[in-house]
Amino acid sequence: MWMEMEEKIKEHTLLLVYLTSWKEDELYEEMRRSWKGYPFDVLNELTDEDFIRGSIRSKSVYLTEAGIIEAKVLMKKYQVNDV
Numbered sequence: 001m002w003m004e005m006e007e008k009i010k011e012h013t014l015l016l017v018y019l020t021s022w023k024e025d026e027l028y029e030e031m032r033r034s035w036k037g038y039p040f041d042v043l044n045e046l047t048d049e050d051f052i053r054g055s056i057r058s059k060s061v062y063l064t065e066a067g068i069i070e071a072k073v074l075m076k077k078y079q080v081n082d083v
Contacts, residue, residue: 011074013042014051018071019080021063032063 021034034052036043036059043061046052051067054060063071075082 009039010042010045011077013038014046014067014071015074015078015080017046017052017061018063018068018075024062032068033060034063035060 016038017034018032021032024031024033036054043052046067047054047061049066050064051070052061052063054062074080
């Protein structure tokens with residue numbers, strides 16, 4: 001039961017990171033950034049799974065291509081409309 005809850009927390013955190021992100025142009029490519037206003041242990045797991053990246057010193061993270069794809073899958077799973 002606890003493992004299921006942890007997985008849902010991680011999924012919802014990734015979804016919130018995506019939904020609260022904004023687009024930035026960085027060296028010829030567009031990136032989606034979001035503030036790190038979420039539990040660091042969950043952000044660390046998302047980093048380990050390569051869904052997000054960012055410096056420890058930074059106050060924001062950016063979503064990887066895999067993170068954006070997974071967030072869009074989660075939007076369908078949880079029936080969230082695109083922003």
